[in-house]
Amino acid sequence: MEGIHEILEAIEEFAHNGVLATIIRVEGSAYRKEGTSMLFRGDGAQIGLLSAGCLETDLSYRVHEIINQRTTKTVVYDLKAEDDLSWGAGCNGVISVLLEPIDACLREHLSKLKFHLEIGKRVTMIKKLTKDYSVSDYLFITDEQQLFGKWHGRVSSQMKRLLNELHQSTPKSGITFFSELSADFYIHCFEPKPRLIVFGAGRDAVPLVKMASLAGFSVLVADWRSALCKKEFFPDANQVIVGFPGEVMPMLALSNQDFAIVLTHHFQRDQELLNLLKGQTLAYLGILGSKGRTQRLLEGSEIPPEINSPVGLSIGAEGPEEIAISIVAELIQRKNSQSVEKVVAKEGSWSEI
Numbered sequence: 001m002e003g004i005h006e007i008l009e010a011i012e013e014f015a016h017n018g019v020l021a022t023i024i025r026v027e028g029s030a031y032r033k034e035g036t037s038m039l040f041r042g043d044g045a046q047i048g049l050l051s052a053g054c055l056e057t058d059l060s061y062r063v064h065e066i067i068n069q070r071t072t073k074t075v076v077y078d079l080k081a082e083d084d085l086s087w088g089a090g091c092n093g094v095i096s097v098l099l100e101p102i103d104a105c106l107r108e109h110l111s112k113l114k115f116h117l118e119i120g121k122r123v124t125m126i127k128k129l130t131k132d133y134s135v136s137d138y139l140f141i142t143d144e145q146q147l148f149g150k151w152h153g154r155v156s157s158q159m160k161r162l163l164n165e166l167h168q169s170t171p172k173s174g175i176t177f178f179s180e181l182s183a184d185f186y187i188h189c190f191e192p193k194p195r196l197i198v199f200g201a202g203r204d205a206v207p208l209v210k211m212a213s214l215a216g217f218s219v220l221v222a223d224w225r226s227a228l229c230k231k232e233f234f235p236d237a238n239q240v241i242v243g244f245p246g247e248v249m250p251m252l253a254l255s256n257q258d259f260a261i262v263l264t265h266h267f268q269r270d271q272e273l274l275n276l277l278k279g280q281t282l283a284y285l286g287i288l289g290s291k292g293r294t295q296r297l298l299e300g301s302e303i304p305p306e307i308n309s310p311v312g313l314s315i316g317a318e319g320p321e322e323i324a325i326s327i328v329a330e331l332i333q334r335k336n337s338q339s340v341e342k343v344v345a346k347e348g349s350w351s352e353i
Helices: 004-013 057-070 105-117 156-170 203-213 243-251 268-275 289-299 319-346
Strands: 018-028 037-041 073-078 091-099 122-128 137-140 147-150 176-177 183-190 193-201 216-224 238-240 258-262 284-287
Touching: 004 018, 004 037, 004 105, 018 057, 018 176, 018 183, 037 057, 057 073, 057 091, 057 238, 073 193, 105 137, 105 147, 122 156, 122 268, 137 176, 137 243, 193 203, 193 243, 203 216, 203 319, 243 268, 258 268, 268 284, 284 289, 284 319
Parallel strands: 193 216, 193 258, 216 238, 258 284
Antiparallel strands: 018 037, 018 091, 073 091, 122 137, 122 183, 137 147, 176 183
């Protein structure tokens, strides 16, 4: 994950100065890709990582300069050299990092970004770059085509059209030159946290919820047993719902972006949940247990391809923690493969703009 959700949370909680560092270009290979951000707070605290540790120290030295000068700046690191005195010896890439002081204006816009992401909406950002790759203007556009940002003068209809087309195409992050506007722009699409719905609040769900949350999922736990389904047992869950399957399902507003796992260990409840879920279009649906048990849940029918059973990657996992690791690994694999498919499917959009 790019870590933007944790960064936005930290910015909202910390009212003092800070610097947002973002990788805007990678030539060759690097530890992190374009769009990865990191927060350097004025008190020295750091949230996120841009590298395996070879850039952060130097960037931390530049924080006070950026804050004092109140200007953006791009720093280029050549990691290709193999001698010990060079940056990231052997990393084999050139990384451009944009540094932006978080003033009141940017803080307000990042707060709006956080709001839209938390209600499950995508937001596309475009930043106009000068010749030395500092930022002169920037805009955000939401799923509802709401615009906000810092732009000198009126936002032209041409720019609005460009932004809308970019948002619809889910562009790859990075720097692009638009000849129509005679300028370089850094573009990035912010995605809301993928939602994982865990049906079942048994003890084996506890490490699953914790690990999924650490992996960047917004986790909801649902169970009809109030003695098990408590926030105190699932402090890492974003939401806990007590209710029977038929009561909970209408509250969820399921979409093709949602991941769901059934692990109540109660045959009738699992069967009820499966009957309610199997007609839904989900990003992922997993059932804990053997294929034989899942077939019994389906009353002997073959397991359809959209149902993952047994759930998790085959790593010989034993015990709740190892099983949780195998499940979260499969969720990450599925999420990332779907992201790649989106980018590949939309690559033709660049030539149309």
